[in-house]
Amino acid sequence: MKTLVVAATKAELTFFYQHFNLPDGDFVESKNFDLLITGVGMVATAFALGKHLSSKYNLVVNFGIAGSFDRDIALGTVLNIAEDTFAELGAENGDEFLTISDLGFGENHYTSKTNKSINLPMAKGITMNCVTGSEKSIKNLMKRLNPTTESMEGAAVFYASKQLNIDCLQIRSISNYVEPRNKDNWKIGLAIKNLNDWAIAFVGEMN
Numbered sequence: 001m002k003t004l005v006v007a008a009t010k011a012e013l014t015f016f017y018q019h020f021n022l023p024d025g026d027f028v029e030s031k032n033f034d035l036l037i038t039g040v041g042m043v044a045t046a047f048a049l050g051k052h053l054s055s056k057y058n059l060v061v062n063f064g065i066a067g068s069f070d071r072d073i074a075l076g077t078v079l080n081i082a083e084d085t086f087a088e089l090g091a092e093n094g095d096e097f098l099t100i101s102d103l104g105f106g107e108n109h110y111t112s113k114t115n116k117s118i119n120l121p122m123a124k125g126i127t128m129n130c131v132t133g134s135e136k137s138i139k140n141l142m143k144r145l146n147p148t149t150e151s152m153e154g155a156a157v158f159y160a161s162k163q164l165n166i167d168c169l170q171i172r173s174i175s176n177y178v179e180p181r182n183k184d185n186w187k188i189g190l191a192i193k194n195l196n197d198w199a200i201a202f203v204g205e206m207n
């Protein structure tokens with residue numbers, strides 16, 4: 001059985017590719033793990049996992065950077081996203097938001113699943129099509145879901161893994177605070193370095 005490592009962009013796993021001497025592809029097979037680069041967002045992630053996820057894997061690990069709603073979390077902190085919600089999936093009813101479970105169409109909330117002990121703080125994520133960038137949206141999301149982090153893929157990876165009953169983890173490194181957009185404030189390099197250090201140690205120890 002193998003692990004499937006999943007990331008949205010190659011850039012997020014730059015040092016991981018280097019460390020394991022991986023060829024420069026979007027789907028790379030190696031002895032102990034395979035690596036899948038999906039592209040950014042839930043649709044690209046679902047399509048790529050639909051093509052590549054199978055019962056030959058016993059663990060899916062989604063690595064990536066993320067935004068934090070919590071300013072007490074330092075940029076560059078690596079977190080174990082233990083639960084994740086498709087935050088926009090549902091219907092507006094005036095000022096009220098109805099989830100797809102409220103509508104009777106299934107679940108919008110998913111969790112990680114593993115028997116491994118993960119030496120990272122746990123956090124609650126949401127998954128968005130649109131990076132949140134206004135005070136009004138932040139206030140609404142905080143009130144409705146009280147998330148710690150935001151990504152554009154996490155819940156889709158949990159969803160696909162659950163469909164095939166495969167264990168899954170989501171590990172995210174904080175690159176920015178969720179705020180009105182100002183890319184100058186993002187610390188992508190630091191987040192990617194810390195994420196890759198953790199990923200290399202974790203996947204290396206599994207071998």
Ligand SMILES: O=C(O)c1cccc(C(=O)CC[C@H]2O[C@@H](n3cnc4c(=O)[nH]cnc43)[C@H](O)[C@@H]2O)c1
Pocket residue numbers: 008009011012040041064065066067068128130131132150151152153175176177178188
């Ligand atoms: O600009 C760069 O150098 C660069 C290098 C690597 C990756 C990126 C990305 O923008 C990755 C997009 C990826 O990041 C996640 N993300 C990060 N912050 C947030 C956020 O505040 N809200 C939602 N998603 C966020 C997301 O999962 C994207 O897939 C740039």
